[in-house]
Amino acid sequence: LKGHTHTECGMLPPERQIVVGICCMMKKSKSKPMTQILERLCRFEYITVVIFPEDVILNEPVDKWPLCDCLISFHSKGFPLDKAVSYAKVRNPLLINDLNMQYYIQDRREVYRILQEEGIDLPRYAVLNRDPDKPDECNLVEGEDHVEVNGEIFQKPFVEKPVCAEDHNVYIYYPTTAGGGSQRLFRKIGSRSSVYSPESCVRKTGSYIYEEFMPTDGTDVKVYTVGPDYAHAEARKSPALDGKVERDSEGKEVRYPVMLSAMEKLVARKVCLAFKQTVCGFDLLRANGHSYVCDVNGFSFVKNSMKYYDDCAKILGNIVMRELAPQFHIPWSIPTEAEDIPIVPTTSGTMMELRCVIAVIRHGDRTPKQKMKMEVRNPMFFDLFEKYGGYKTGKLKLKKPKQLQEVLDITRQLLVELGQHTDCEIEEKKSKLEQLKTVLEMYGHFSGINRKVQLTYLPHGKPKTSSEEEDTRTEGPSLLLVLKWGGELTPAGRVQAEELGRAFRCMYPGGQGDYAGFPGCGLLRLHSTYRHDLKIYASDEGRVQMTAAAFAKGLLALEGELTPILVQMVKSANMNGLLDNDSDSLSSCQHRVKARLHEILQKDRDFTDEDYDRLAPTCSASLVNSMKIVQNPVAICDQVYALIQSLTSQIRKRMEDPKSADLQLYHSETLELMLQRWSKLERDFRMKNGRYDISKIPDIYDCVKYDVIHNATLGLEDTLELFRLSRALADIVIPQEYGINKVEKLDIAYAYCLPLVRKIRLDLQRTHEDESVNKLHPLYSRGVLSPGRHVRTRLYFTSESHVHSLLSIFRYGGLLDEEKDQQWKRAMDYLSAVSELNYMTQIVIMLYEDNNKDLTSEGRFHVELHFSPGVKGVEEEENAPTGFGFRPASAENGQKQTDPGSLEDLSRDETDRAVPLSEPITIQRRSPLIRNRKTGSMEVRVKEQYTKFCFEGCSMVPSIYPLETLHNSLSLKQVNEFLTGVCESAADPHTRTTRGQKQTLILFNYLVISATIYHGTFLSRQLFQPCLTPTTSRQWTRTSPREFLLPFLSDPESMELWMESPESLPLPDTPLEVDTTHTSEP
Secondary structure (H helix, E strand, O other): OEEEOOOOOOOOOOOOOEEEEEEOOHHHHOOHHHHHHHHHHOOOOOEEEEEOOHHHHHHOOHHHOOOOOEEEEOOOOOOOHHHHHHHHHHHOOEEOEOOOHHHHHOEHHHHHHHHHHOOOOOOOEEEEOOOOOOHHHOOEEEOOOEEEEOOEEEEOOEEEEEOEOOOOOOEEEOOHHHOOOEEEEEEEEOOEEEEEEOOOOOOOOOOEEEEEOOOOOOEEEEEEEEOOOOEEEEEEEOOOOOOEOOEOOOOOEOOEEEOOOHHHHHHHHHHHHHOOEOEEEEEEEEEOOEEEEEEEEEOOOOOOOHHHHHHHHHHHHHHHHHHHOOOOOOOOOOOOOOOOOOOOOOOEOEOOEEEEEEEEEEOOOEOOEEEEEEEEOOHHHHHHHHHOOHHHOOEEEEOOHHHHHHHHHHHHHHHHHHOOOOOHHHHHHHHHHHHHHHHHHHHHOOOOOOOEEEEEEEOOOOOOOOHHHHHHOOOOOEEEEEEEEEOOEOHHHHHHHHHHHHHHHHHOOOOOOOHHHOOOOOHHHHHHOOOEEEEEEEOOOHHHHHHHHHHHHHHOOOOOOHHHHHHHHEEEOOOOOOOOOOOOOOOHHHHHHHHHHHHHHOOOOOOOHHHHHHHOOOOOHHHHHHHHHHOOHHHHHHHHHHHHHHHHHHHHHHHHOHHHOOOOOHHHOOHHHHHHHHHHHHHHHEOOOOOEOHHHHHHHHHHHHHHHHHOHHHOOOOHHHHHHHHHHHHHHHHHHOOOOOHHHHHHHHHHHHHHHHHHHHHHHHHHHHOOOOOOEOHHHOOOOOOOOOOEEEEEEEEOHHHHHHHHHHHHHOOOOOOOOOHHHHHHHHHHHHOOOOOOOOEEEEEEEEOOOOOOOOOOOEEEEEEEEOOEOOOOOHHHOOOOOOOOOOOHHHHHHOOOOOOHHHHHHHHHHHOOOOOOOOOOOOOOOOOOOOOOOOHHHHHHHHHHHHHHHOOOOOOOEOOOEEEEEEEEHHHHHHHHHHHHHHHOOOOOOOOHHHHHHHHHHHHHHHHHHHHHOOOOOHHHHHHHOOHHHHHHHHHOOHHHHHHHHHOOOOHHHHHHHOHHHOOOOOOOOOOOOOOOOOO
């Protein structure tokens, strides 16, 4: 019955041996880890190992089982645990793993109970027992985006686990805002560990644990204890992410050793002792800065780690000898040796090491954004407004499926009621309600990221826009309903984002080509080993979130649906204005800029020199070029309007043609929806007074760009001409909406992206200060360069406004002086020639560290700034502006007058700036993917290859412009001082009212208003004039301040709200004066 005889262990037996019995199923006892560990255990002079045959375990009574002094026995499928318990009772061996506790480990409810009693952090959970004897434990209420289990509410995403630990069918349910459905996890089958399902309803049979889903950035940590003082930890890709199991060349699941924090080591000790399992595996979720235990598996070994096999056999042998040697009178003392071997630092020459990558990226290609406004007065809408707390702020956003369904129900009911009437005013209202109904019914289901309805309270109805409306207006309050739809990420946009994510890997050392062929290198290895501290943020718009998820899918080589990736990898950054902006509430500066733009573009004559000075004071090359194409703005608007009319009539003709009845356009649009889109622009662009609404130009360009790219097969006439003309107008309007002169550009930029600038500044600082990040365990990570270091990546996905604003800050905020820095001068000329910041525009900041420089030296950290204008436009290739490539020769080496396109010169310069090496670097002109496998400084070669690779392969995405380097020899100190300066000047009392002043001012003005209202007098409208926006100005003509401010004054929380965010209040920036002409008291 001996598994390993003495001769196998290579020695003769002494007088008395300690027998260690292995009692488990054959699949486990013959496994590679067990074989490796037992082989090592036999090297202990006094230990003999006996493996119980499976046939004996299953078919023989326990008194026929082999004798042993120490028993290693554990349950797995088919194992008779009851017999093992009886054997232990009869023979009383030393138990390495307690047998009775293994009953508990098979029940997730018991596991969680024990963890809770031990004070170990675990996810918030509730148990649903479908047990006829315990009806009070079976209360389940299922909502669309949550479940309520025995009174405990779990919002989606949440996890549903069967109570039996042997059942691996764990489901994760996703919220409708992320696309709904569920991920179904199961025991690994081949290369799959989970599959996405559109099913959103929870299971209705069986007992389950429901628990909060923990966002872990896509990795699980598996911990393996051998006694309370030893824990080995490995990371693997979370099975919930895309369900594809990463396997190495031998077909084993790829796992990466990681270091546990002191707190996590304490958790490992507690788990080991609480479950009385010396050898014990459990799962950790690292989320929100905490570690949570979500599963305890009992006896399990690490696979494929020689170091672990050595450690495990040594610890088990020592436990056996410590406990049993005295009673066997065996001379033995515990060997003393240091637990943690000191880490040997690795050198990487004086080549700089990549420490941080920060990228701000615009979302991918989308469907045209559309909106419709209508005034509603029906009580049903007011009830809805009140139901969701609209009166608190006077505004309400409805995005959830349940809310949109309520709007749709009201709309359907009103259309039925209006069906009987036929006067023209009702007809207009009917057509708007029909449109509201059509849009809400699109796709046959609500996915919250496709559509939204905004309601705004108007105490006196909608202000009249022209004198003809006087008679038809109704007094009393109303709600302005704004329906927004479209603007979804298209399939093309998904592909762009995923491809760019894949290409982004070449930012990282060794990230090119087949990463798996080069162990320990490349971004994917980096991410999985926790050397990569990656966080992805996105604004709360659906198209932005989906772009971020698709990018992550490409970057980390994930597979399958975007929903699971979105839920786990993408953090929504909408809480603090980091990436979102309320485009409905424009700053006063933006209103002034828009008014000036409208005024200049309404003149029916060719642009004069004065117009060039007024409209292009920054002398932007692309802007001046567009003005030359336009010449007379009104004449071009006339042409654009005529082309839109021609387009709508062509679409109508197509619709009459029976052949076109079922014609499907791109992204399942119909001709009818296309006509709606263009008819609305035709109606809105030319106003009743015959002038043009300049604010519609970006929408026209947006629509025609979409149709030229995606619906060209329709063969509609003159679309390219409409595209050319509207682009010329848009190239004037869009960039200038973010400020015309430098001061305005900065003022508007601060309003949009000050929180983002602050965050970038922190990201750059934390890289060299914060060392608490998850680190790779250096002892287990052969082939990984400098294991103690990590790379921080922060990706921010956002919309056009943030990209324009951030670029304005770098261009006009005073980072460098163009006159003194030639590289910056070339960069500014290049940016000046870029006309459009298209989809997937990128602003990238990279931070390097030179380990050979002194820690306090300014040259220790080095920053590079890169930019790409995103997706290539229609027919743009030949006249697109060109930069100087990615990471070109630095400014100080620029005197060589190298040809900017010459790869050889640039690569040589790259090498010169590196260090003298022990061997020369060969420049391989053939392929960047051929790897030099000689010894030497690998990181230098990697970086030199990566430079070449990015030149030869550009961005590897043919449809997206490659990154161009704006500057590559900035110091961290320089950049930090610049960003600090930006943050301070954005709150400078001379340029903007500081928060404290604004709060004092609000308080003062609040008292003035209260006093004025108390006296029943009116504030003089003239005093308000300088700070009134066009919309508020109209309201002041008809209302007293009391009525205008009622929404703000009616709610007791509003005062606190103003003090928290003074910017939200529509009050002037100067103290008010009271108009006392109507009152006897001063």
